[in-house]
Amino acid sequence: MFARKSSPLFRALRLARPSTLRYRSYASASGTPPPAEGFMPSVATSAFMNNTADQVFRNPELKAFASSSTKKMNLFQAVNEAMDVALATDDKAVVFGEDVGFGGVFRCTMGLQEKYGASRVFNTPLTEQGLVGFGIGMAAVGHTAIAEIQFADYVFPAFDQIVNEAAKYRYRSGNQFDCGGLTIRMPCMAVGHGGHYHSQSPEAYFAHTPGIKVVVPRSPIQAKGLLLAAIRDPNPVIVMEPKILYRAAVEQVPEGDYTLPLGKAEVLKQGKDVTVVGWGSQLYVLETAIAMLEKEIPGISVELIDLRSVLPWDVETIEKSVNKTGRLVIAHEAPVTSGFGAEIAATIQERCFLRLEAPVQRVAGWDIPFPLIFEKFYVPSAIRCVKGIKKALNY
Structure with a gap:
């Protein structure tokens, strides 16, 4: 049923900015942005957040990078920096997804299109199966494809592409071809006000699929190191980023290029x-x-x-x-x-x-x-x- 041109609904839609109608978001009962930490205020005071460089480099996995400087950043900034490093060090790397050109819903790709151009950081149509299928094709011909699913809850239209195509590409060709350069990022988990379409944790669906890897970082340091490792891994990797931590999780993160091991607790x-x-x-x-x-x-x-x-x-x-x-x-x-x-x-x-x-x-x-x-x-x-x-x- 369409709104009449004289109705308040029609006037509201006509006056609304295009961005208001175009971008997916999650619900907020009050109509105002909720606090960054949602229902997890303990994140800000967590002992797992490294607030000094000394704390950062006590981690055996990071000792090799102890000569690096650190910078205070939250999780979405760490994700952004990981993609920045990937684009700078690999001229075949591309970043794409719904609205990534302006920075995305959570601003994880902010500034990347301006820095690397619209041919390497670009928007796709609102079709998850399409953008993942496109990523498989890009990776199959030698590109490093970094695809963003706007919310993990929306990955299911792409389920066939991930499970039947990306995961099996190497196997069905007898290792003649692969799409190991594909990385799929997606915000996941609860944020306190997301509801049934913006709060799910679908990691178990993909954990049943040989041929792909699935990673869930807990902090900015982990997000940057694991994402860079995922981008460079010779297999398709799904990186699920807890959205409640994008702004709430803040710590000192090593600058420059580093990776953390996949498959290691x-x-x-x-x-x-x-x-x-x-x-x-x-x-x-x-x-x-x-x-x-x-x-x-x-x-x-x-x-x-x-x-x-x-x-x-x-x-x-x-x-x-x-x-x-x-x-x-x-x-x-x-x-x-x-x-x-x-x-x-x-x-x-x-x-x-x-x-x-x-x-x-x-x-x-x-x-x-x-x-x-x-x-x-x-x-x-x-x-x-x-x-x-x-x-x-x-x-």
């Missing part, structure tokens, strides 16, 4: 009583939960691991930790049924059965579509994570 906190695993923004919820637990149970020792790569995932690091602690708790925002936590739980049960002191616990989203006004009750809160850890400890 990171132990953020050593412990001996229980192993806790998460990825993306859920790690800050787990950090809060562990602090609550340590206050309630003095002397408790919790080991916290950032999975970082969902496919391939670092079985050895998790296995080693669980053999030490005897207990495992996994937390993620995606629904519990067939979430990636189920794969971790099954694998660890097989490998560590005789060392487990309790059933593996999963703390996850509910098996319902993502709600809007109840979003903060859908995602695994610190209180729910504390209960899950206690259940493992008290078994």
